[in-house]
Amino acid sequence: xxxxxxxYHPKExxxxxxxxWESKGYFRPRSDHEGKKFRKNRYVIAIPPPNVTGILHMGxxxxxxxxxxxxxxxxxxxxxxxxxxxTDHAGIATQNVVEKKIAKEKKxxxxxxxxxxxxxxxxxxxxxxxxxxxxxxxxxxxxxWSRERFTMDEGLSRAVLESFIQLYxxxxxxxGHYIIHWCPRCETALSDEEAAHKEVxxxxxxxxxxxxxxxxxxxxxxxxxxxxxxxxPETMLxxxxxxxxxxDARYQHLIGKKVILPLMEREIPVIQDEHVDxxxxxxxxxxxxxxxxxxxxxxxxxxxxxxxxxxxNGVINENGKQYAGMDRFKARKKIVEDxxxxxxxxxxxxxxxxxxxxYRCDSMVEPYLSKQWFVRxxxxxxxxxxxxxxxxxxxxxxxxxxxxxxWLEGIRDWCISRQIWWGxxxxxxxxxxxxxxxxxxxEEAQAKARDKYGRExxxxxxxxxxxxxxxxxxxxxxxxGWPEKAEDLKYFYPTSDLVTAPxxxxxxxxxxxxxxxxxxxxxxxxxxxxxxxxxxQSGLKMSKSLGNAIDPLEVxxxxxxxxxxxxxxxxxxxxxxxxxxxxxxxxNFTNKLWNATRFVLMNLDDFKEGSCxxxxxxxxxxxxxxxxxxxxxxxxxxxxKWLDQFGxxxxxxELYHFVWNDFCDWFIELAKPTLMGSDQEAKRQTQKxxxxxxxxxxxxxxxxxxxxxxxxWQKLRQKAxxxxxxxxxxxxxxxxxxxxxxxxxxEKAFCMLQNAVTGIRDLRARLNIPPSQKLDAVIxxxxxxxxEVFATFKNSVEKLSRVDLTIDAEFRKNKAFIGxxxxxxxxxxxxxxxxDPSKETLRISKKxxxxxxxxxxxxxxxxxxNFVKNAPEDVVEREQKKxxxxxxxxxxxxxxxxxxx
RNA sequence: GGGCGGUUAGUUCAGCUGGUUAGAACGCUUCCUUGACAUGGAAGAGGUCAGAGGUUCGAGUCCUCUACCGCCCACCA
Numbered sequence: 010x011x012x013x014x015x016x017y018h019p020k021e022x023x024x025x026x027x028x029x030w031e032s033k034g035y036f037r038p039r040s041d042h043e044g045k046k047f048r049k050n051r052y053v054i055a056i057p058p059p060n061v062t063g064i065l066h067m068g069x070x071x072x073x074x075x076x077x078x079x080x081x082x083x084x085x086x087x088x089x090x091x092x093x094x095x096t097d098h099a100g101i102a103t104q105n106v107v108e109k110k111i112a113k114e115k116k117x118x119x120x121x122x123x124x125x126x127x128x129x130x131x132x133x134x135x136x137x138x139x140x141x142x143x144x145x146x147x148x149x150x151x152x153x154w155s156r157e158r159f160t161m162d163e164g165l166s167r168a169v170l171e172s173f174i175q176l177y178x179x180x181x182x183x184x185g186h187y188i189i190h191w192c193p194r195c196e197t198a199l200s201d202e203e204a205a206h207k208e209v210x211x212x213x214x215x216x217x218x219x220x221x222x223x224x225x226x227x228x229x230x231x232x233x234x235x236x237x238x239x240x241x242p243e244t245m246l247x248x249x250x251x252x253x254x255x256x257d258a259r260y261q262h263l264i265g266k267k268v269i270l271p272l273m274e275r276e277i278p279v280i281q282d283e284h285v286d287x288x289x290x291x292x293x294x295x296x297x298x299x300x301x302x303x304x305x306x307x308x309x310x311x312x313x314x315x316x317x318x319x320x321x322n323g324v325i326n327e328n329g330k331q332y333a334g335m336d337r338f339k340a341r342k343k344i345v346e347d348x349x350x351x352x353x354x355x356x357x358x359x360x361x362x363x364x365x366x367x368y369r370c371d372s373m374v375e376p377y378l379s380k381q382w383f384v385r386x387x388x389x390x391x392x393x394x395x396x397x398x399x400x401x402x403x404x405x406x407x408x409x410x411x412x413x414x415x416w417l418e419g420i421r422d423w424c425i426s427r428q429i430w431w432g433x434x435x436x437x438x439x440x441x442x443x444x445x446x447x448x449x450x451x452e453e454a455q456a457k458a459r460d461k462y463g464r465e466x467x468x469x470x471x472x473x474x475x476x477x478x479x480x481x482x483x484x485x486x487x488x489x490g491w492p493e494k495a496e497d498l499k500y501f502y503p504t505s506d507l508v509t510a511p512x513x514x515x516x517x518x519x520x521x522x523x524x525x526x527x528x529x530x531x532x533x534x535x536x537x538x539x540x541x542x543x544x545x546q547s548g549l550k551m552s553k554s555l556g557n558a559i560d561p562l563e564v565x566x567x568x569x570x571x572x573x574x575x576x577x578x579x580x581x582x583x584x585x586x587x588x589x590x591x592x593x594x595x596x597n598f599t600n601k602l603w604n605a606t607r608f609v610l611m612n613l614d615d616f617k618e619g620s621c622x623x624x625x626x627x628x629x630x631x632x633x634x635x636x637x638x639x640x641x642x643x644x645x646x647x648x649x650k651w652l653d654q655f656g657x658x659x660x661x662x663e664l665y666h667f668v669w670n671d672f673c674d675w676f677i678e679l680a681k682p683t684l685m686g687s688d689q690e691a692k693r694q695t696q697k698x699x700x701x702x703x704x705x706x707x708x709x710x711x712x713x714x715x716x717x718x719x720x721x722w723q724k725l726r727q728k729a730x731x732x733x734x735x736x737x738x739x740x741x742x743x744x745x746x747x748x749x750x751x752x753x754x755x756e757k758a759f760c761m762l763q764n765a766v767t768g769i770r771d772l773r774a775r776l777n778i779p780p781s782q783k784l785d786a787v788i789x790x791x792x793x794x795x796x797e798v799f800a801t802f803k804n805s806v807e808k809l810s811r812v813d814l815t816i817d818a819e820f821r822k823n824k825a826f827i828g829x830x831x832x833x834x835x836x837x838x839x840x841x842x843x844x845d846p847s848k849e850t851l852r853i854s855k856k857x858x859x860x861x862x863x864x865x866x867x868x869x870x871x872x873x874x875n876f877v878k879n880a881p882e883d884v885v886e887r888e889q890k891k892x893x894x895x896x897x898x899x900x901x902x903x904x905x906x907x908x909x910x
Numbered sequence: 911g912g913g914c915g916g917u918u919a920g921u922u923c924a925g926c927u928g929g930u931u932a933g934a935a936c937g938c939u940u941c942c943u944u945g946a947c948a949u950g951g952a953a954g955a956g957g958u959c960a961g962a963g964g965u966u967c968g969a970g971u972c973c974u975c976u977a978c979c980g981c982c983c984a985c986c987a
Contacts, residue, residue, distance in 0.1 A: 013946090015946095015947090016949095188985085206983080206984070213987085237987085238987065239987060240987065241987085252987095284986090284987095285986090285987085286986055286987085288986090289986050289987070290986085290987065293987095294986090294987050295987075296987095297987095301985075301987075302985045303985050303986080303987070304985095304987080305985095306985090362986090362987095363983095363984070365985095376985075408914070408915080409914095411913080411914080412913080412914075412982075412983085415912095415913075415983080416983085419983095419984095511981085511982075512982080514982095515983095542981080544980095568949095579935085580922085580923080582923075582924065583915085583916090583923090584915090584916095584980090584981090586922075586923090588922090590922095590936075591922080591935095591936090593935095593936080593949075594935070594936085596949060597947095597949045597950090598949090599949090600947065600949045600950090601946090601947065601949080601950085603946085603947080604946040604947035604949095604950085605946065605947075606946080607946045607947075608946035608947080609946080610946090611945090611946070612946095654926095656926090658924085659924080659926090662924075662934080662935095665934095665935095666934080673946085673947085674951085677946075678951090767952095767953085770952060770953060771952095771953060771954085773941095773952090773953085774940075774941065774952070774953040774954075775953080775954085777940095777941085779941085779942090780941080780942065780944085780952075781942095781944085859931080862931090863931060866931085867931095870967085870968080873967055873968085874967080875966095875967035875968090876929095876967040876968070877967085878967075879966090879967055879968085880929070880967070880968075881929080883929095884929050884968095885929095887929080887930070888929080888930090890930095891930070891931085895931085
C-alpha cells in the first residue's frame, strides 16, 4: 500500500533522496556512464566556486538553486550535463582565520615559520573547508562530487603555474614599482576590485606652508605662506613638492620658488602641473609621490623624490622623524595639534569622500608604493570586447552588458602579488643581483641561471603568493584538466551558462572570459545570467554583521530545501527582499502538492491502469478531463518558454497556479463526484487523467522542488502499469513536451462552467443562503444551440454548487428567481420563500451603471474611424465582440432589475 | 562626479515586443471543522499604474522633463 502519511516530512525525505542520488551516480554526466557521444547536447554550468571559509548565505542559496534548476531541467531534457563543484582557497580570508586561531595560542605566523604555518592552514581546511559544500548538498544541488575541485589542489595549481609562465612569456606579466592599494591590517597589496570604495565623512584640513625667502614682500596672495588643503595630513611627512595649475593667476609668482614643509622643516619646490584643479580647495596641492597615485604620476613628470613614511602595518617609519612609531591615525591627530600650536593650522572643513576599504577586513586601505607583479590587461580586454561584439558573450538581462564593456574599456593593470603565505607562491627566483628567473620549478630556475652565468648561482624564491582570483579566473577550464589535454577539457569546454550575482561581473565574469580567450582561444561560456541580489526586508544587503541575515540552513531545517527553493525562486524576478514570512509560499505549496497526491493515491486503490503515456482518445473524454489536459499542455509550453530565457520565477509562478487553481481547486473538486459515482467507465477515465496529469506535473516541478517530487513520483511509479518503462528516478525522466493537447473549445466551455458555479455561489453568499441548502437553479442560455454545450457539464455544476439545474433557452424571468448575468448566459436561483430580494436592487443598479460606461467607451472606440482603419483586424474584431457582449450584459442586468420593480 | 534600476491594491511584487473592464501572493471582511489539505475551501472589499508634458486611433507599457528611493562605478587632493 503506497499511501502517504498525513504530513510531509521534508527532513528525512530530503536526506534519504540525496544519498540515493549521489550513490547511484545520477549527478555524474551521462557520458560517464554511456561514453562520450552526446557532444551536441552538452550543458555545462560554469559555477563560480564559493570561498572555502564561507558558509551558505541566502545569496548562495539563490544562486545555487538557480543553477540546480537549470541543470536538472537540462538533464531531464536529455542533455549531457556537468556541474563541477568546488571551492577556492580564499587566500587572505583563510589566512586571517588561521592567524586568529594561532593568536589564541599567543603565536604569530612569523614565529611559526612559513612551512609550519601552511601546515596549520591545510589542517584547518581539512577540518572546516567542507562546510559550504555540505550545505550545498542540503540545498539539493546535483553537482558531480566525484569531480570536486579546490583551487590549491595539484591540478589547479599546475594550471596557475602554467598560466603565469605563459603570460610572462607573452610579456603580459611584469614587475613594477607603483602605488597600489595596501591593507595595513592584512599587510598585503590588493587589486583595485578588492578595495571597495565607501563614502566616508572625512575632513579637508587647511594648512599653511611658509614661503621660503618671501617674508613680507609677497604681493599677490597670502603674505608669507600658501595654503594647501588635504584629507590626509599625515602624508605631508612625505611631501616633496607643492603644485599649482600653470594658468592659475593667483600663484604665478610662486612657481619655481620654494616652501618650507612644516614639521619636517624641509625645503620643497612649488611646481606647476595641469592635473591641479584650481577650483578645488585652495588650488594648491601638496605632492606626496609615495602615498598618492596622482602625486606619484606628478612626481614622475617632475622627477620628484619619493619618500615613504609608513611601515607596512600603517605605522609611521623613521622618515617621519618625531612621528615614527605612531599609528597613521594617531599621527594625523598629533600632526594637526602640532600645526595648530605653530600657528600653521587654519581650519578643518568636513568633507564627504570615497575611501577604499579592504574587502576582507574592512580596514581603510592605504595607497602605498611598493614592488608588485602586474598583469597587463589591455590586450586581453580587447579580445574580450571583440568576442562581445561578435555576439559570443550575451548577458541576461541585457542591461548588464554595458557594465561589463565599460569596465573592459577602462581596464587597468591587475596587481596579482599578495604578501601573504596561503596561496600559489609566485614562480619567480632572484639571483644576488636581482635578476629574475621565471620557471616551473627551482631546478628549472637553477638551469636558467646556469645558462646565463655559466656557473651555479644561489637563488631566492619570491616569497609572495598570487591573488586568489588568479586561480579562479581559470576555473572553467582548470577544473576540466587544463593545461593537460584532458578528455574532459576536449569534451566539456566551453561551458554553456554562467549564473552569478552582479557584484561578480568584474571579479570573475570578465576575467574568466579573458582567461578563456587567452589560454584556449575560446570564450568559456556564451550566456551569462545575472540574477538579483538578496536583501533583507529593510532593503539592506543581508549580512551576518548587520544581524539581519536569515540562515538558509535554519529555513531548510524548519520547512525543507524544496520550500526554500520554491519561495526564493518565485520571488526572484528581480532583487529579492526576504523576510521569514516569505518562505510560507513554498511551505504551503509543498503541503498542497503532498495532499493533492494523497487524494489521488487514495482514489487509485482498485486502479491498475496508471501510465505516464498519453493514450487518451480525445473525443471520448469528459469536459473536465479534456480541459485539464489542455491546461497541462499550456503550462508545459509556457514553462519551457520561460526557462529558455532564465525566467525561472515566471515559470515557477505558472506551475504554481496550474497546480493550485486548475488542478486542485477545479479538477480535483470535479473529480470527486465522478470517483464516487456509479459510472465505472467515467471513473476509470478520470483516474487515468488524474494519474497522468499528476505525473507530468511532478516532472515539470522537479527542477524547482527536487525532493518532494521524487518522493511522490516513486509512489506513483509503484502504481503504474507501465512501471517497467519508467526510469529509476524522476531526475532522469524526460522533460514533458508539447503534446498538442491544446483544446480551445474545452477551455472556453470550462470557463462557462466556472462562471456558472461562481455565479451561483456568489448569490448564495450574498443572500446568506447556507451552502448546505439545496436550491433550484436555471441557466438561461441566449441561443438554443448552447443548450447542448451546457448539457455536457450540467452535472458538474449541480455538484459544485449544490443545486438542481435546468438549462432552458426559453426561460421566462420572474420574481421567484434572482440571477447573475454573463455575456453568453444568465444563471438564476429560486429564492421564493427563502429571502427578500429587495436589497439586491442597489447592487444591480450599480452593475447597470458600470455596464453603461463600458458600452459607451467601446462605442466611442469603434466609432473612431482611425481606430478601425489603423488597428489590426483581429483587434477590431475583438473589440466588436466585446461591445456586443457588453450590450447583452447590460440588457440582462436591466431585466434583472425590472423584476424587482 | 558618471552609470544603472525602482516608484502599480494596506504590504511584497507580476505585467514580454503599446490593443481583454490592470493581475497574483500575503493581509483584511463574511461564511464553511464537506473524508486530500485550516500550511485548507467559498465569496467579497480594495488601484485616477509617483507627477507633468509629448508620440499614437489607442500608453502602466514608447519619448522628454521633475520628484523621491536604491544600487554600482570613480585616484579632485
